[in-house]
Amino acid sequence: MKIIQSKINRSAFQGEIDGKKADLFLLRNGNGYEMSVTNFGARVVSLWSPDRKGQLADIVLGHDTLEEYVHFKGERFLGAAIGRFGNRIAKGRFQLDGVEYRLPLNDAPNSLHGGNKGFDMVVWDVEQPDAQTLIFSYHSEDGEEGYPGNLQTRMTYHLNDNNEWHIVYEATTDRTTAVNLTHHSFFNLAGEGTGAISEHVLQINADSFLPVDASLIPTGIASVEGTPMDFRIPAAIGKRLGQEDAQLLLARGYDHNWVLNRATATETEFAASVYEPVSGRTVEVWTSQPGIQFYGGNFFDGSTLGKGGKPYHFRTAFALETQHFPDSPNQPQFPSSVLHPGETYRQECVYKFGIQN
Numbered sequence: 399m400k401i402i403q404s405k406i407n408r409s410a411f412q413g414e415i416d417g418k419k420a421d422l423f424l425l426r427n428g429n430g431y432e433m434s435v436t437n438f439g440a441r442v443v444s445l446w447s448p449d450r451k452g453q454l455a456d457i458v459l460g461h462d463t464l465e466e467y468v469h470f471k472g473e474r475f476l477g478a479a480i481g482r483f484g485n486r487i488a489k490g491r492f493q494l495d496g497v498e499y500r501l502p503l504n505d506a507p508n509s510l511h512g513g514n515k516g517f518d519m520v521v522w523d524v525e526q527p528d529a530q531t532l533i534f535s536y537h538s539e540d541g542e543e544g545y546p547g548n549l550q551t552r553m554t555y556h557l558n559d560n561n562e563w564h565i566v567y568e569a570t571t572d573r574t575t576a577v578n579l580t581h582h583s584f585f586n587l588a589g590e591g592t593g594a595i596s597e598h599v600l601q602i603n604a605d606s607f608l609p610v611d612a613s614l615i616p617t618g619i620a621s622v623e624g625t626p627m628d629f630r631i632p633a634a635i636g637k638r639l640g641q642e643d644a645q646l647l648l649a650r651g652y653d654h655n656w657v658l659n660r661a662t663a664t665e666t667e668f669a670a671s672v673y674e675p676v677s678g679r680t681v682e683v684w685t686s687q688p689g690i691q692f693y694g695g696n697f698f699d700g701s702t703l704g705k706g707g708k709p710y711h712f713r714t715a716f717a718l719e720t721q722h723f724p725d726s727p728n729q730p731q732f733p734s735s736v737l738h739p740g741e742t743y744r745q746e747c748v749y750k751f752g753i754q755n
Contacts, residue, residue: 405456406434406444406705410463418521420464425530425557430454431751433557438467439518440479440534440553442583444705445563450678450753455589457679459715462705468519472702473710475582478518479553480511482538482545483735484580485655485691485724488615492727494546494574494736501544507613511582513543517551518582531556540573547573547739561751569743577737578722581747584695584715585681587674591708595695595716596636599673602629602692604656608723609645615725616732619657627654632673635694635716650696651713655689655723666746670718673754682750685720688733693717720747 411422415438422443425433430452434443443460459476461467467476490501490509501509511518522534531554538549554566567579586595607627608616622628626638626646639651646652658669669690670683683690694716700709726732737743 406462410465411436411438411443413464415468415521418523420521421524423524423526423532425532425555427530427557427561428559429561431557431561433555433563435532435555436464436467437522437524437534438464439477439520440522440524440555441467441518442477445583447587447679447751448753450755455677456705457585457587457589459584459586459590459704459710466703470702473584473698475511475518476702477583478581479522479534479579480582480719481517481551481577481579482512482543482549483509483576483578483727484511484719484721485578486510486613486615488613488725488728490544492576494576494727497546499544499546508615509544515543517579522553530558545575547571547575549575549577551579553579563749563751565747567743567745567747569737570739570741571737572739574736574738576727576735577743578726578735579743579745580691580719580721582717582719584717585672586715587672587679587681588677590715591704591706591710592714594636594713596634596639596713597675598635598716599632599675600629600635600670600692600716601632601672602656602670602690603659603668604690605630605659606657608655608657608689610648610654612648614649614653616655616723616729619731622656627656629670632671636713639694652692652694653696655691655721657723658685658688658690660688666748669720672716672718678753678755680752680754682748682752683718683720684748684750686744686746687720687722689721689723691717691719691721691724693719720745
């Protein structure tokens with residue numbers, strides 16, 4: 399198999415933002431997989447993957463230039479690292495040690511994915527020790543986007559020859575704070591911008607999910623049994639989307655967090671898988687986190703223009719974000735997302751790519 403040259407123009411990603419230099423970096427393995435990543439938001443810009451015939455396609459949504467990410471139209475989080483807190487925090491408020499902290503309401507009435515200038519909108523320091531590894535670091539100052547504590551974050555991307563993309567998140571703080579780091583690539587295993595994901599076959603290793611209210615804040619934990627949320631047996635994503643289900647109506651489809659079935663508290667375990675029948679491409683998701691957010695692209699409307707000017711339409715991509723539960727600082731029954739001084743936050747996510755004949 400011929401390894402392609404990057405189709406992304408590196409010079410289009412070289413610039414200065416807030417006094418820091420942005421650039422584009424390339425990861426390759428020995429099997430034809432190639433990933434382009436910018437240190438603006440530690441974003442995956444492209445990911446080339448072979449199908450069962452050996453044909454390569456770019457399977458993540460993205461843009462051709464840095465400018466389009468900085469001055470985004472439509473979807474903001476394409477391919478980005480998310481922090482300090484992935485997902486929603488109700489009314490942009492939470493308390494720690496009796497002190498209330500207020501966050502930007504960038505998804506009114508809630509705060510979403512770290513606020514107006516989350517980790518997706520900053521330039522990370524980056525090292526590339528070899529052709530398959532990037533090491534990112536970012537210092538988030540005390541009070542940034544309303545969060546307490548100086549948070550030092552280190553994040554490693556590694557694309558190995560087993561076609562596994564490992565993400566390792568680490569963070570320390572000098573004040574008690576809330577942390578929930580995740581990744582937000584949007585995938586279409588048939589190729590980005592090629593059409594609906596309704597025939598992609600999804601499995602989620604979860605007996606329970608988090609139902610939500612009208613603003614997509616969790617209201618508790620419920621069984622998936624007998625609901626459109628039951629992906630314990632693989633099923634096409636679009637199979638049950640037409641059902642008159644209250645949760646599907648509230649979120650315009652799937653935009654929920656599943657409570658993963660776990661044998662351990664900290665080991666990296668199987669969470670989900672997706673199979674695209676025409677190309678044969680597959681991806682498995684493994685994580686050390688308690689939850690996974692499956693989002694089915696319900697808010698794409700064609701206004702976001704991707705690589706080559708392709709419009710990204712309704713339900714033409716999916717995200718599988720490994721994370722702690724949404725709004726967990728306000729819901730003590732959920733696993734804690736609190737990080738104390740002297741502790742090290744460490745989480746792992748693995749996307750395992752493959753081909754099914």
